[in-house]
Each structure stands twice: as structure tokens, then as C-alpha cells.
Amino acid sequence: xxxxxxxxxxxxxxxxxxxxxxxxxxxxxxxxxxxxxxxxxxxxxxxxxxxxxxxxxxxxxxxxxxxxxxxxxxxxxxxxxxxxxxxxxxxxxxxxxxxxxxxxxxxxxxxxxxxxxxxxxxxxxxxxxxxxxxxxxxxxxxxxxxxxxxxxxxxxxxxxxxxxxxxxxxxxxxxxxxxxxxxxxxxxxxxxxxxxxxxxxxxxxxxxxxx
Numbered sequence: 001x002x003x004x005x006x007x008x009x010x011x012x013x014x015x016x017x018x019x020x021x022x023x024x025x026x027x028x029x030x031x032x033x034x035x036x037x038x039x040x041x042x043x044x045x046x047x048x049x050x051x052x053x054x055x056x057x058x059x060x061x062x063x064x065x066x067x068x069x070x071x072x073x074x075x076x077x078x079x080x081x082x083x084x085x086x087x088x089x090x091x092x093x094x095x096x097x098x099x100x101x102x103x104x105x106x107x108x109x110x111x112x113x114x115x116x117x118x119x120x121x122x123x124x125x126x127x128x129x130x131x132x133x134x135x136x137x138x139x140x141x142x143x144x145x146x147x148x149x150x151x152x153x154x155x156x157x158x159x160x161x162x163x164x165x166x167x168x169x170x171x172x173x174x175x176x177x178x179x180x181x182x183x184x185x186x187x188x189x190x191x192x193x194x195x196x197x198x199x200x201x202x203x204x205x206x207x208x209x210x211x
Contacts, residue, residue: 021081024103025055025205028087028095030110030119035146037061039109039173040086041068041185042198043205047084050202053077061088070185091123096130105140105168105205112145112172117157120145124164138166142204147175169204173197 027043029036040057047054054075059065065086066073087095091108098104110120120143131137143161145154162170174197178189 021083021103023082023105024098024101025082025084025105025107026087026095026098027085027107027109028091029089030091030108030116030123032089034089034109034111034116035173035179036088036109037064037068037086038179038185039107039144039146039201040065040084041070042194043107043202044084045070045185045187046198046202048075050199051206053079053082055082055084056080058083058085060090060094061086067183068185070187072184092126096123096127099127099137099140102140105142105208107142107144107201107205109144109146111152112147112154112158113150113152114154114157116145117154117161120161121157124161124167136166138164139168139209142168142201143170144201145170145172147173149175149177149180168209169200171197171200171204 025043027036027040044054044057048071054077056078057065057073087098091106091110095106095108099106108120108123110116110123124138124141124143127137127141145158145161158170158172161167174191174193176191176194178186178191179194
């Protein structure tokens with residue numbers, strides 16, 4: 001069964017009514033090129049390996065998600081009450097709007113470099129400003145800093161972001177040459193640190209605080 005609906009409407013699964021959804025995982029980047037679609041594909045692969053079922057995939061990135069999926073968009077056990085939505089580089093707009101739905105959890109992807117950390121901080125500040133609460137909805141935000149090759153050291157910026165009051169968690173994904181090329185994510189060639197990082201993100205999504 002195909003789990004990918006590029007329109008975002010969920011038509012790949014019978015009767016995917018909005019009011020039947022139990023959880024919505026959103027993946028959005030602070031800018032283009034930070035790895036939003038790659039992170040979505042990695043999370044889907046991890047869910048397929050570790051969980052009993054997989055979510056319906058929604059793609060608002062212009063159709064780039066399907067070709068990035070490690071093993072294609074076929075799955076035996078699909079949960080129509082659960083969506084994984086690649087929103088592309090729209091963290092400051094659509095993603096924050098979607099967080100108004102209490103079923104939504106946002107994976108906010110930014111670069112693991114000074115500019116990326118600044119953009120991530122700006123997105124978190126925007127969320128706080130919109131809600132008027134210093135910690136509102138941040139317990140439904142997981143920040144992922146995506147590494148790239150080069151001399152980018154941001155220990156101070158990363159520590160500051162990790163200490164954001166209310167933030168569910170922060171995970172840094174290291175640069176990985178297996179992910180540098182386009183096409184399907186080559187799971188067998190991923191580095192151990194990348195695998196651990198993706199597992200950490202999945203754990204933060206699955207094990208919700210207070211549940």
C-alpha cells in the first residue's frame with residue numbers, strides 16, 4: 001500500500017478524515033537546504049524499522065519527498081490516524097500555524113552553524129511572541145540541527161537553544177557523506193552517529209511528556 005500522498009489530502013488511505021487523526025508530526029525547515037526532506041525520510045525509515053505501523057506521508061515540498069524515501073512509499077501496516085508531513089522551508093509560517101492543533105508536534109530543522117542557530121532561535125521566539133507565553137507549545141517542538149561539512153562549531157549557540165524553557169528536546173545530526181548525494185537515503189551506509197541521532201528524534205516524538 002502506498003503511504004505517500006503528495007497533495008497533503010491523505011487520499012492514499014481510505015477515510016482519512018481530519019477529525020480521526022490522533023497525531024500529526026510536522027517537519028519544517030528554517031530555510032531551504034537544511035535537510036528537511038532528508039529528515040522526514042529518515043524518520044519514516046526509522047518508524048518502519050522500529051514501530052508497529054507507519055504514518056501517512058504528506059508532501060508539500062513539490063514532490064521531492066518520494067524520491068528520497070529509502071525503500072519507497074510502500075508499507076504493509078499504515079495507521080491512517082497518524083501523519084508525517086514534510087512542510088519544506090516554512091517553519092516560520094505554516095508550521096507554527098499548525099502547532100495550534102494540540103495533536104501536532106513540530107520537528108524544526110535548521111543548520112548546525114551560526115546562521116542556522118540564529119534562524120532556529122528566531123523561529124522559537126516567533127512562537128513565543130504569537131502565543132504570548134514563554135513556554136507555550138514548546139513541549140511539542142523538537143529542534144534538529146543538521147550538520148554540514150566545514151568548520152562550523154557552535155557549542156555555545158547549541159547549548160543556549162537546548163536550554164530553551166519548555167523545549168521538548170534538541171538533537172544534532174552530524175554531517176554524513178551517505179546523505180550528501182541526492183536520491184534515496186542509503187540506510188546501509190549511514191554513520192552510527194546519524195542512526196543514533198535519528199533514533200533520538202523518534203524517541204522524542206513517540207514518548208510524549210506527561211503520557
